[in-house]
Amino acid sequence: MPRVKCEDLCPEWPCEQPEEFKNVWVYGEIEPGRGIREPSLQMLTPARKIAEKLEGKVVGLLIGHQVTAYADDFIKYGADEVLVVDDERLKEYYPDVYGHVIVQLSLKYKPEVILLAATMRGRELGPYVANTLRAGITADCTDFDVDEKTRDVLLIRPPFAAIMLAYIRTPFRRPQIGTARPNVFPLPPRDESRRGEVILEKVDIPKPRTRLLKRIRIEKREVPIEKAEVIVSGGKGLGSPEGFKLLQRLADMLGGVIAGSRKAVDAGWIPPERQVGQTGRSVKPILYIAVGISGAAQHMIGVREAGRIVAINTDPDAPIVRQADYSIIGDYREIVPAIIEELEELKRKGPKAIEELLK
Ligand SMILES: Cc1cc2nc3c(=O)[nH]c(=O)nc-3n(C[C@H](O)[C@H](O)[C@H](O)COP(=O)(O)OP(=O)(O)OC[C@H]3O[C@@H](n4cnc5c(N)ncnc54)[C@H](O)[C@@H]3O)c2cc1C
Known part of the structure; x- marks a missing residue:
């Protein structure tokens, strides 16, 4: 099927062409002092499937302070490369600051796909990045596939109030961004023999628009x-x-x-x-x-x-x-x-x- 002409459909054409974008990124959410949270590692499962079909790499994304040590975990669970922004100013999570960092990296490296776990943070960062880059986002996907002719990622999810599945694609904008809830995908097996490249990046880190006043720990008595x-x-x-x-x-x-x-x-x-x-x-x-x-x-x-x-x-x-x-x-x-x-x-x-x- 021939690609529909962008200029006939999109008022923002000419934009960057999809062909310039490559690789599948997975945002790695950090649990302070513990490492990458399991829902983010689970996203490596669909990321590998997409990357294989697109013949690209799976790239882990780590943002925070003292997070470089966790890059190896990303690789052992299936990432080929890890992009790290490790800076004291990223010690506290602020959505506008972290979002800005992802946007800058995306403008530089042009990922074809970005996947985030639909945790509280993923639900916040995904739309921030998608909106700033004027790309699409599909939340709560239950599966992903690739249309190998057009290289469009099919972001699959049940639509509201229906038993069928919707196959959503964003043919004209890149990156294609999707989230999936924790436990929708299994954790890939950890392979101690895996090796990969770790790239330390320096980007502009803006001042947050909000201020953290206090941290309150909510005691959870029951097992979630x-x-x-x-x-x-x-x-x-x-x-x-x-x-x-x-x-x-x-x-x-x-x-x-x-x-x-x-x-x-x-x-x-x-x-x-x-x-x-x-x-x-x-x-x-x-x-x-x-x-x-x-x-x-x-x-x-x-x-x-x-x-x-x-x-x-x-x-x-x-x-x-x-x-x-x-x-x-x-x-x-x-x-x-x-x-x-x-x-x-x-x-x-x-x-x-x-x-x-x-x-
Ligand atoms: C957009 C959307 C999102 C939704 N999200 C969710 C969701 O996240 N989770 C969810 O669960 N649903 C969700 N639903 C609702 C879903 O469609 C069903 O309506 C709901 O799951 C049915 O709940 P139920 O099985 O408890 O009740 P019912 O469908 O009413 O089933 C009750 C069952 O109990 C059995 N039963 C009756 N008496 C007994 C008895 N004494 N002993 C043993 N069995 C008995 C009956 O045979 C029947 O099979 C969603 C719907 C929409 C439209």
Whole structure:
């Protein structure tokens, strides 16, 4: 298919031509004192796929103070090169300052694609960079592909209120920018033998327009659902908030946490930070037990990375039954207490009985 003529469609033509842009960048968000945050490293998975199709490199981007040491982690997880701006004035994160740094680097190096994890920071920086560079941005992508004829990246995401997927492209502007939520993509395996180039850059660092007055640490008592290995999740089928008390007992016995569907959140049975799905969180537990959840596409997007899915549902034709690894058909008010009783019995018998069961 021939490329549509830019001058016929774009009032800003002539702009820089897409052919001048190359490589796929991944912004590496830093957890002070710890290193690159896992959601940023997960973005190396789609970055590698795009870079291979575009025959470009994956370039990690590190911005901050005393961050150069983390460049090696980026390489071990799959970056070919790392661009580092390490400066004392970047010790505190200010969106306008960090955004300005990314914009300057983009103008110099012309990346074809920039990917950011859709964390609070990514959601702030991505639109800042896209708007300043007058490029497009697609938020909360669930997949990426490349149209190999035009080299356009296809930024794939579910549109609002629909079950289908939208394939979004920005044919006339570069870089193409996309974000994806944490846990939508798996963490690539760490390869200790990987080697790559680290480029230290100096750029203009403006004064921030805001001032940090105070840092307040919010104590989190419960494990966030994104980090949980076992999740017992409830939906509208629980019928009332009381149902969650039963699910909490099961979750406690399995060393897990409770979560829920959007209908459960809308009903006020569970807080919004425990919602799984498109407008909630993406999770990657080893075991996801969905109780009274029908399995709508917007819910299932959030459990793509789950190890095993067990459905408990009265309806054998519910969509979740087709997608689960195991399904128990029946009323959860009978099934969940029976599982709890079984687990209590096992606990009484001791670790040997559990080992026997797992054989
Ligand atoms: C733009 C958009 C974004 C959305 N984002 C999300 C999102 O992030 N997360 C999300 O979850 N949804 C989301 N939704 C809503 C989604 O489309 C569904 O409406 C929702 O997931 C359904 O919730 P549910 O499965 O709890 O309820 P229902 O679909 O009502 O299903 C209830 C299930 O419980 C079963 N049941 C009933 N009684 C019992 C019983 N006694 N024992 C066992 N099973 C029983 C029923 O058979 C049924 O399958 C979104 C929708 C839109 C339009």
